Amino acid sequence: MRESGFDIQRVIELIADRKIEEAMQEGKFDDLPGKGKPLPLDEEWFAPPELRPAIRLLKNAGVLPDWMERAREIERLRAECDRLWRIAELEYPRAMSLCEARFLEWQARTWAGLEQVMTRVNSLVLAYNCTAPACAAPQTPYNLAHQQARFLERFGREPEG
Numbered sequence: 379m380r381e382s383g384f385d386i387q388r389v390i391e392l393i394a395d396r397k398i399e400e401a402m403q404e405g406k407f408d409d410l411p412g413k414g415k416p417l418p419l420d421e422e423w424f425a426p427p428e429l430r431p432a433i434r435l436l437k438n439a440g441v442l443p444d445w446m447e448r449a450r451e452i453e454r455l456r457a458e459c460d461r462l463w464r465i466a467e468l469e470y471p472r473a474m475s476l477c478e479a480r481f482l483e484w485q486a487r488t489w490a491g492l493e494q495v496m497t498r499v500n501s502l503v504l505a506y507n508c509t510a511p512a513c514a515a516p517q518t519p520y521n522l523a524h525q526q527a528r529f530l531e532r533f534g535r536e537p538e539g
Contacts (some may be wrong), residue, residue, distance in 0.1 A: 425511055445510040448502050452517055455499045459520075462492050470533055481535055489529050496520040 401407060425433050425443075433443060442450075466488050473484040500519040507516050 426513070429511075445506055445514070448506040448509070449514075449517070452499055452502050452506060455495055455502070459492060459495050459499070462488075462495065466492075466529075466533060473533075474535065478535075485533060485535075488533065489526065492525070492529065493522065496522060496525060 407413075433446075436442060469484070469488070473481055476484065500522070503517040503519040510516070
């Protein structure tokens with residue numbers, strides 16, 4: 379809004395910038411707690427400013443918007459995938475000593491567990507990406523074909539003979 383030929387908002391911004399610059403030069407920010415560390419960003423930081431009070435109220439009541447709940451569930455399930463890969467790494471040497479039929483059962487069962495969790499992640503990623511605010515970072519789904527090829531490359535078995 380312009381009045382009398384000048385922009386009052388811009389004047390306020392310039393004054394604030396000058397005051398901040400002066401304070402920095404005087405060293406008034408040198409001993410602030412957390413200096414040199416990243417700012418702790420809350421999930422509500424990604425939400426539009428007009429929604430933040432409502433999100434804070436819901437969060438304090440233990441309720442989060444659907445997209446934030448999905449983000450947490452995606453994170454939990456990705457950690458579960460990592461855990462299943464580690465278990466497969468630990469079981470693989472023993473599985474290699476099994477007869478061919480038992481090894482193939484282990485391989486199929488292990489992949490099915492991983493695939494089930496990754497499929498759930500992909501479903502949540504789709505819902506998240508459709509409902510999260512535009513300023514939130516989009517989630518990337520698993521490429522199941524690539525993951526299966528990775529699994530078979532790592533946990534395959536050379537034919538006996």
